[in-house]
Amino acid sequence: MVSKGVRLSEKWFQRGLWVIALLFASCLIGLGALVVGDLPKVEKPVDAEQFMDQTRLRPVRAQIKADDEQLEANSDATQRAHDALSHAQNAYNSEHESFEAWIATRSATQQNDQNAEVLARTHTLDALKATQREMEKKVEVLESEQTDLQQQKAAHEKTLEEIRIAGQGGYDRAVARMELRVFGLRLLLTLPLLLLAVWLFLKRRKGPRWPFVWGFIFFALFTFFFELVPYLPSYGGYFRYLVGIALTVWGGNYAIAALRTYLEKQRAAEQRPEEDRRKDLGYEMAQMRLSKRICPACERPIDTSDVSGNFCMHCGLRVFENCPRCQTRQTSFSHFCRACGLVKNDAPPEEPLPPANPT
Template sequence: MSKTLRLSEKWFHRGLWLVALLFAWFLVGLGNTIVGDLPQVEVRRSLDDYLDPARAPAVKEAILVAEKNAREAQDALEQAQLRQQSAEASNRAARETFSNWLATRKATARPEQDQELIARTQQLDDLRQAERDALAGMEKQQQAALDARQTRERAQRELQALQDSARDAYLSALRAQELRVFGYRLLLTLPLLAAAGWLFAKKRKTSSWPFVWGFIIFALFAFFVELVPYLPSYGGYVRYIVGIVLTVVGGRYAIQALQRYLEQQKQAEAQPAQQRQRELDYDLAQTRMSKNICPGCERTVNMSDGKTDFCPHCGLSLFDHCSQCNTRKNAFARYCFSCGASAKAASGAAAGNETSLA
């Protein structure tokens, strides 16, 4: 039909489709926001909400205390290890110094150094004792760190047992919440599909068709695209079932429309050719003629030979001759392309002549 439309009419038609797409785009944005915010109508639950209220707080507190004790014990252990390493290094260095001094003492054999020998030996004993004390402190801190870790692990195991016992109730509640939210989304999108179907059947040919098609595009997008990221594991069944139902309903509508069309065509072809020609839409007739299709029966006709004036299938006049200049022209044209004479005036004059002759 676009070939027979006026230039301005073509651009207006395209602009109206742009209005339809913009309307659909804004509706899709609004719908996406609403569908995304629907989970907020439900309180978000976690596994902790289903733990034993009498035992879980004490276990969690015990874990926190054990973790704190473990950190403090680890810090103290690191300090004790540093002290033990320092004492060991001091003792080792003192023994090396004492060994060197003792070798010199034996070489010189000076009796006046006996008191210094006793003092140095005592100093070595003190360093050895300090090393043993540091080692004992380190072992004590290792035991404290081990106790803290074991206490924490016992509390964590107990908490894990509480979580395992509460997991079934939590998963059941989570599935119920998921089902409710999915129901909210379906309650929002299914009426949109129903409204889109009603608009398609009743309003798509009205002057408000851009908004009708915009809403239809939005409804289809909201159900088959926007709903997908929020579908639960069983949600795909709903989407496919609805798709099957829509396909069946649309298919039956198409079959019935085809049957109605064929019946209308039979009735139209049974009418006189002149009456059918008067009732045909001008733009539709021009479009079909440009495609070598009979405007009446919609069958293919070879119109390029310059000889075919009538449809060989239904007898409808396709080409006639101008009453002014006798030029062969399109029978559905309103004016002669050669002389510009009005086809309606010419047909009226011909009808008057026929009446006078009768």
């Protein structure tokens, strides 16, 4: 929430500076993503075949390739045999139907001179049937060969899988080492950025160049938590959870210590004289906290609508006072009276004016 005492132009300048901070952060994030993404290229890629038994791998792959070629040739031959069988079946069926029709005609006319033709047609049907049976046997042989080839290829593929499994352990270890080295490079790049961002947050976040400071802070946080953490080695999930627990414990202890330090500082501040505490509070900070209905000094809630209460009931700080000239009630941190314009801490040049008419 923006302080009510901030000038309107200053508010828009602040928003513009925040836009600059975000744009600066986005440019840095884009550049950082390119750098972090190119880090794996410094490592030589790991190939799983490097860890397989090459003396067994090459012959098995050659056998599988030969199996594929034989299966393809067998499949083509089987398809041609099926086509020939289908053609033979159609020829036999057509000739058989013609023969049956001719026999029926001969029986009706009782033509004995056609006995020789009966024998010829019968021989033709027998020849077509023999061709059909030959094609069927050829299809059966080819299908049997195809089954044998498939079983042979399955055995070779099983051997290839055993070779791959035997080399998988070495491949996994090599990949883990490569990922760890790449993660180390990313950590070596991002951790100094994060530490620099923490230092800037502690020392420079309110300086005149604060938009660039906050932009760099956003960039460092994004780079660390989004460009580094996803590449954190897993080791089955144990490492990530252990790192998360360690960071949580460290962050929790830091937050607890910071809270204790803050409370002790507040208790010590409440023991100091009111004027000393008032000097430590800036005008903008006091106005911002009052706009949130909290005491500028101890940050506890106060009832700003109670016209009878001028002091914080928690720490005794004078929050409201009456103008010595017009007796208008206002915050004790105002520089000018909002009713008569009297400069604060100046003695009134004349008798106090009566309170303004409420109407």
